[in-house]
Amino acid sequence: SAVISQKPSRDICQRGTSLTIQCQVDSQVTMMFWYRQQPGQSLTLIATANQGSEATYESGFVIDKFPISRPNLTFSTLTVSNMSPEDSSIYLCSVVGTGNYEQYFGPGTRLTVT
Amino acid sequence: RKEVEQDPGPFNVPEGATVAFNCTYSNSASQSFFWYRQDCRKEPKLLMSVYSSGNEDGRFTAQLNRASQYISLLIRDSKLSDSATYLCVVSRPTNDYKLSFGAGTTVTVRA
Numbered sequence: 001s002a003v004i005s006q007k008p009s010r011d012i013c014q015r016g017t018s019l020t021i022q023c024q025v026d027s028q029v030t031m032m033f034w035y036r037q038q039p040g041q042s043l044t045l046i047a048t049a050n051q052g053s054e055a056t057y058e059s060g061f062v063i064d065k066f067p068i069s070r071p072n073l074t075f076s077t078l079t080v081s082n083m084s085p086e087d088s089s090i091y092l093c094s095v096v097g098t099g100n101y102e103q104y105f106g107p108g109t110r111l112t113v114t
Numbered sequence: 115r116k117e118v119e120q121d122p123g124p125f126n127v128p129e130g131a132t133v134a135f136n137c138t139y140s141n142s143a144s145q146s147f148f149w150y151r152q153d154c155r156k157e158p159k160l161l162m163s164v165y166s167s168g169n170e171d172g173r174f175t176a177q178l179n180r181a182s183q184y185i186s187l188l189i190r191d192s193k194l195s196d197s198a199t200y201l202c203v204v205s206r207p208t209n210d211y212k213l214s215f216g217a218g219t220t221v222t223v224r225a
Contacts, residue, residue: 045212096211101145103160103211108156108157
C-alpha cells in the first residue's frame with residue numbers, strides 16, 4: 001500500500017482563521033479523498049479530490065468552506081476556512097489501492113479551534 | 115436509516131476469549147465490504163476485505179450475508195493488542211470508490 005503523510009499533524013487555531021492541510025503520497029494514485037472525523041464519531045466523507053479539476057463535494061460540504069487542490073497525482077491540500085469551534089476534528093486524506101476499493105489513510109491532522 | 119449500523123459495544127473480553135460482532139448495511143447494491151481497525155487517536159487501518167464466501171486471516175474471520183445484508187467479524191484467541199475500535203465499511207453502490215463507514219464497535223481485551 002502507498003505511504004501517505006499529512007502536514008501538520010495537529011494545530012490549534014483561532015476562530016475566523018484558515019488552515020491548509022497537505023497530503024502527500026509516495027506514488028501516483030488516481031482516487032484521493034478527504035474525510036472528517038469529529039470527536040467520538042465515525043468518518044464522514046468531505047469530498048473527492050480530482051486531479052486537474054474541481055473537487056466533488058458531498059452533501060453538507062461546500063467549496064467556499066473546504067477548498068481543495070489536487071495539482072498532481074501525488075499531492076492534495078484541504079483548507080478549512082473561516083474556522084469555528086465546530087470545525088474541531090481530525091481531518092484525514094485517503095487513497096484507493098490499485099484495482100480495488102480498499103482505501104488507505106494518512107495519519108490525520110488533529111485540529112482544535114478556540 | 116443509516117447506511118451502515120454497528121453495535122457500539124463495548125465488548126469487554128478476557129485474553130484468549132472469542133468475540134464476535136455484526137454490522138448491517140442498508141443498500142443491497144453495495145459490492146465491496148471491509149473491516150477496518152482504528153486505535154485511539156490513530157487513523158483507520160484496513161484489517162481485511164470481506165468476500166462473499168467468507169474469509170479468514172489468522173485469528174480473524176469475516177462473513178458476509180447478502181440476503182440479510184449483514185457482515186460479521188469474529189476474533190479468536192483474543193490478545194491485549196486486539197483492543198481497538200472496529201469499523202464496518204461498505205462501498206457505495208455508485209461505482210465511484212466511495213465508502214460508507216459504521217460508527218465502530220469497541221473491543222477491550224483484558225488480562
